[in-house]
Amino acid sequence: MLDSSTAVSGHLTWQQGKVIASLQGVGKSFNGKAALNCINLDIHCSQVLAILGANGAGKTTLINILLGRLKADAGEVSVFGCPPGSLAARRQSGALLQVASLPETLKIKEHIQLFQSYYPNPLAYQKVIEYAGLQSMEHRYSKKLSGGEKQRLLFALSICGNPKLLFLDEPSVGMDVDARKGLWQAILDLKAAGTAIVLTSHYLEEADSLADEIVLLKQGDIIQRGSTSEIKARASHSTIRFSVSDPWGEPNSKTMIAYKKIPAVEHVRVSGKFTELASRNVNQTLTALLRQQPDIQDLTVSSAGLEDAYTQLNDNNMDQGKYA
């Protein structure tokens, strides 16, 4: 029986989907320094799993272990019931990785056809082109592509094999708004067709729009996991956002310290011309803020978004324990 958080108006949810890959007690160190500590994780079909975390948190290491590019020092890893990196696992997986180079002398069409030839049941050529938004560019050489266009080609190559498990490491880097929206739609279409997608991104709107489950890594530990709404709900604070010119001037380390001293303020963040205060008690914070700075402009108050939750939970995890 489903609990209320998994039942979605009669549709199957990813939690009911078959587990296609799993890590149990997985650890990995480099030169004696732990990059991953005792990670337990299941990946289900028809799921978008977002792995979030700061630089060096262990995201790429985790993906590389699942792809068989790195060997875990401890624990068990299984992909489609086989060792990661085995032929059976590779045939059913695709990956867009941060480090990728392409032969420059091939056209987009030739790249795709070459990659299709590596797989027993490739995705239809037109489907690949459509998913990656490469219509009308098929005869262009990869050396002449812009950064965002190259990223679309790399996405196309990652889906050539019609993967049941797709790894996307920072997939929308360099893409313009339209390309990014196209990528997101392609990810949702692939998921609807049963593919499991493991996504890393520093772009939290991407995880918020796509992910069924979020895993937050910090220094090799899973410190939070849950649906996007569960993660947001754990961040109990509201965000007070405003712009200001005087009397404290542009935000700097001095004004940041002053904002932190305002009652009930947990975090201070500068976002462009805006200052954002995460507050445990909006009334207390606003009263004090307006008393000290009556000239603030563009004031908005909102409940925590994923970015607020990420910041708070990433900073506070030591009080909350690990989610092994």
Ligand SMILES: Nc1ncnc2c1ncn2[C@@H]1O[C@H](COP(=O)(O)OP(=O)(O)OP(=O)(O)O)[C@@H](O)[C@H]1O
């Ligand atoms: N081949 C390697 N040799 C030595 N140390 C490594 C190696 N690969 C990763 N590390 C270290 O392991 C830790 C985790 O790195 P990893 O690349 O997995 O982080 P990440 O979360 O993907 O970071 P980013 O967001 O910057 O891509 C870091 O401290 C990194 O320096």
